[in-house]
Amino acid sequence: MNGIVRVESITKIYSLGDVKVEALRKVSFSVEAGEFLSIMGASGSGKSTMMNILGCLDTPTGGQYFLEGHNVSRLSGDELADIRKHKIGFVFQGFNLLPRMTALENVKLPMLYNGVHPSMRDRKAMDALEMVGLGDRANHQPQQLSGGQQQRVAIARALVNDAPIILADEPTGNLDSRTSKDIMDLFTDLNREYGRTIIQVTHEAEMASYGKRVITFRDGMVLKDERTERP
Amino acid sequence: MISLWETSRISFRALTANKMRSALTMLGIIIGVMAVIMMFAIGSGANREISDRFSSMGSNMLTVRPGASQGPGGIRSGTVNTLTVDDARAISEECMAVAYAAPVYGGSAQVVYGNQNWSTSVTGTTPEYLFVQDWTVGSGIVFTEQDVRSATKVSVIGKTIVDNLFGGEDPIGKTIRIRNVPVVVVGVLGEIGTNPMGRDQDDIILVPVTTAQRRLFSSSRSGSVSTIMVKARSSELLNAAQDQVESLLRMRHRVRKGEEDDFSVRNMAQMVENAKAATRTMTMLLTAVAGVSLLVGGIGIMNIMLVSVTERTREIGIRMALGAKTIDIRLQFLVEALMLSLLGGTTGILLGVAGALSISRAFGWAVEVSLFSISLAFGFSAFVGIFFGYYPAWKASLLNPIEALRYE
Structure with a gap:
């Protein structure tokens, strides 16, 4: 198996004073390019920890994490930042757009750090906004947009650096069910039409079912790993 | 980055x-x-x-005052009267680095002409004083060495005095009364301006030093002066002039080795500093x-x-x-x-x-x-x-x- 993401016997132990919490216990799986994976679990199941490690925001205590074949499990903070800006697009539950910046400027933000030439940025950001259907809202600031629109801007921001993986952390957690469906449809589209690899973390089975594959976590271990049958 | x-x-x-x-x-x-x-x-x-x-005042000036100096800056003066007109004359004649030296003795006085009166400073000195100060005579003449020897009652007055006492009148040859003593005006100084402290230097009357000593401000120890103004030949010679003045005065005042001087010499450069x-x-x-x-x-x-x-x-x-x-x-x-x-x-x-x-x-x-x-x-x-x-x-x-x- 030679997936885009491959984790082998990942463990993560948090030390809170004398107490050691084992958040992940020897988790292994791999993800192929073009997959739409949902990681599901209740709170405390270790799914958020898994997300942080997959997103290169954190490193595992034990085990190996290969991203596009490179071992990234022992990298330093700045080396991880380098990986993040080229390989990963984040979508957060709280949107995490910067206030007082237009949608376009928010989408351009990753390119500030990953070395895209300034003259290219406007066009690439516009393309990404159009991909999520917000081309006409480019000059609106986050507070002038609805929750669903803000999340679309965030998705455009995740798309803009052409990262091989899009990581979505409870992307519909702050949205009503109708808007949630729209966002999940957008992910499905991006996966189907553009072949983007998407990994989402959620605790809602309904949202998880949009993925072509669902990995269920419990107590820091993989409980189930199954393909969904969706038309 | x-x-x-x-x-x-x-x-x-x-x-x-x-x-x-x-x-x-x-x-x-x-x-x-x-x-x-x-x-x-x-x-x-x-x-x-x-x-x-200060540089407009001349950087090659020395001031000799009676009494010992009190370290840098401070001068104790007026307590002893050790300097004389002859000291000034000796400095002028014997010190090679000195161009001119003039004694100064005077005070402030009420001056009257006709129905006008004016309070000003009267400086008793010698004709060399004008060379020391680089002043010129605007009209008339300066009193002479002869006037100094015989304490003639003549004066050279500054422009401010002319303005305040004479109005438009020509002062030359007129008699003014200084402390009730009649003095003839023989000359008027060219305009000078203000000194470093901002004082109007045209507000001045020059008289022979002896006239000031004997007729205007008679003192118990006649012959003494309050200051001797000295001008060195050049600013490079200022230190040499200072040394020469000091040794000459020590000799004249019979100050022995190790004894404190009974006078002090200040140079303008020090004052500026x-x-x-x-x-x-x-x-x-x-x-x-x-x-x-x-x-x-x-x-x-x-x-x-x-x-x-x-x-x-x-x-x-x-x-x-x-x-x-x-x-x-x-x-x-x-x-x-x-x-x-x-x-x-x-x-x-x-x-x-x-x-x-x-x-x-x-x-x-x-x-x-x-x-x-x-x-x-x-x-x-x-x-x-x-x-x-x-x-x-x-x-x-x-x-x-x-x-x-x-x-x-």
Whole structure:
């Protein structure tokens, strides 16, 4: 198996004073390019920890994490930042757009750090906004947009650096069910039409079912790993 | 690492997002820099004026006074009367480095002409006094050595006296009464102007020193004078002149080796130095105070930057998640602090220069805005920005992205 993401016997132990919490216990799986994976679990199941490690925001205590074949499990903070800006697009539950910046400027933000030439940025950001259907809202600031629109801007921001993986952390957690469906449809589209690899973390089975594959976590271990049958 | 230009743009936006706060933070730096610039301008202006005025008085002048000197600057005078007209004459004749020497003995007196009267200073001296002071005679003549020998009641008067006593009348040949003693005016001095202390030097009457001693201000120890003014042949010969005057007077006054002189010689260069040193000390003191306010301004910047880092923890987390490195975050906040202090510094420089110029216009003080003080103020505010901005920036860059993203 030679997936885009491959984790082998990942463990993560948090030390809170004398107490050691084992958040992940020897988790292994791999993800192929073009997959739409949902990681599901209740709170405390270790799914958020898994997300942080997959997103290169954190490193595992034990085990190996290969991203596009490179071992990234022992990298330093700045080396991880380098990986993040080229390989990963984040979508957060709280949107995490910067206030007082237009949608376009928010989408351009990753390119500030990953070395895209300034003259290219406007066009690439516009393309990404159009991909999520917000081309006409480019000059609106986050507070002038609805929750669903803000999340679309965030998705455009995740798309803009052409990262091989899009990581979505409870992307519909702050949205009503109708808007949630729209966002999940957008992910499905991006996966189907553009072949983007998407990994989402959620605790809602309904949202998880949009993925072509669902990995269920419990107590820091993989409980189930199954393909969904969706038309 | 992202470019400095883009970092600056981000920082500028962050500052303009909170205009009021940024302005208030800069105020400390603005006031500090303004104070430094103004203190320097006024201080160096005063210094320049002092040296200008003294050099117009002549840098090759020596003043001999009776009584021992009291160390640098201070002179105890008037208590002993050891200098004589003959001392002055001897200095003039025997000291090779001396061009001219003139005794001075006089005081202030009421002067009357017709129904006009005027209070002025009367200086008893010899004709050489005009050469010592580089003064000229406007009209008429100067009294002579013969007048000095026979204590003739003649005088040469300054322009202010002419204006106040004679109106439009020609004073030559007229008789004025000094302390009720009738004195004939034989000459009028050319216009002189003010001296370094701002006194009107045209407000003067010159009479033969003997006339002053015997007829106008008779003293118990006749023959003594209060000062001998000495002019060296050149400013290079000033020290030589001083040595010669000292040894001549020691010999004439029979001061033995190891004994204290009964006179003291001051040279103008020393006086200029003393005056300058005094202004310099004052300027340094005021600048130090201004520097303290700059320091306080810097602490204000640090305070606000720390608040800003805490407030924007989430933004920092987002930027880190999107790939900002430690150095990017650190630079962003450092540049922000630097911008605050440099913007404040520049504003302070402009206001300080404007302030100094308006002070010079309003009070007629000499001010001198030097490039040195501007670059010093600019450099210091840059230093303050970096010094006080570094800690908050360092703190921001060490945030854990996961925790920063979760920060509410």
